[in-house]
Amino acid sequence: MKPDLKTYLDVSQYLQDIYKYRKQHRSDFSYETWASELGIKNKSYLRFVTLGRRRISESLTLQFIKNLELNEAERDYFEVLVAYCQAKDAVEKRLLGKKIIELSQKPLTQTSIDAHYALLADPVMMKLRTLLTFTDIQKDSARLAQILMVPLKKIEECLSTLNSLDLINTDQSAKQEATKIPDHFKDLGLQTFYKNTFQEAAQALALPATERRFRSSFFAMNASEFLDFQAKVNEFVLSQLQTYNFDQLDDRRLFHFNLSVFPVTQAEVQNPPAEDQFEKK
Structure with missing residues (x-):
């Protein structure tokens, strides 16, 4: 089965699995073949990219999108996934991680x-x-x-x-x-x-x-x-x-999530201003 992009949080792992998938369906497929398809002269560079040892440039990101024949939703996910995996700032990575979750979720009606x-x-x-x-x-x-x-x-x-x-x-x-x-x-x-x-x-x-x-x-x-x-x-x-909006139960168990919140004290009544406590003369 072809790797499902939206189940991945590691772009290099996704690319490695894509390589294995294509190799299974075409015995003569190689990094040299893939590099040629992507317009990359050095097959070793592509291999290092798939192993996570080289950064994926913006132009190579676009080449991957075209080569992998990603649809619009998958394209958005792939671009964010690349940015997420290569983010150096913790705040940026957290924001991109949140975006990945949003893009990977199935709409809930x-x-x-x-x-x-x-x-x-x-x-x-x-x-x-x-x-x-x-x-x-x-x-x-x-x-x-x-x-x-x-x-x-x-x-x-x-x-x-x-x-x-x-x-x-x-x-x-x-x-x-x-x-x-x-x-x-x-x-x-x-x-x-x-x-x-x-x-x-x-x-x-x-x-x-x-x-x-x-x-x-x-x-x-x-x-x-x-x-x-x-x-x-x-x-x-x-x-x-x-x-956790899954279509299939698979090996999962059904869990019941409860949440309750209620007051355990009375609201403190504020004392009136001091001048109001005395009769005006």
Whole structure:
């Protein structure tokens, strides 16, 4: 299979794999052949470039793009990847790294669905619905029960509910890849969902440290700062959803990410100015 550019964070490794790929499909392919295609006179120079021992010039970057027949999206990624791998300044490298992540992510489109009590009250339901978005898993009840570690009868009940809510297709695949549920705090279904979530998180304390992570902090915020905090959290969560937005489960496990923030003190009431504490004469 041809190397997928957007899975690489090292341009020299990508070029080495491209060389191996072409060599497999054409036995007489060599650095000399490739150098000729790129308009490079010295094959040793090209070899050093692919090994990361020589810098890739702007003109050679353009030659690689043409030679590799990269599309527009791949071209943008390749140019940023070259700059990232050759950046000497830490700040520049960090900014380019962020750009690489943005370019490598698959666009995430979330569809709003109603907060049905039947969908949210059962802890298994949302896990199952998420699992059904992956294209490479067997979607028969027995296999799903095995993956989620729940009784077969429970899976069959949940599938029936998802079908009645029109959230799965006839082949039991999810109708929407990514969904979101409006956060109406007084909704009984959401309240039940979060209560179940916190209970499961407490039970997860018994898991090996390599399989779970907990972190707690205290910091002070006023109303305006709290809104800013929420915006940053939403941005972070969306970024993670995009980063780990896979079509296939492969050897991955489904993880549940929880985040809660709430006040633990009352707001301090400011004393009125001293002159207001006395009656005016």
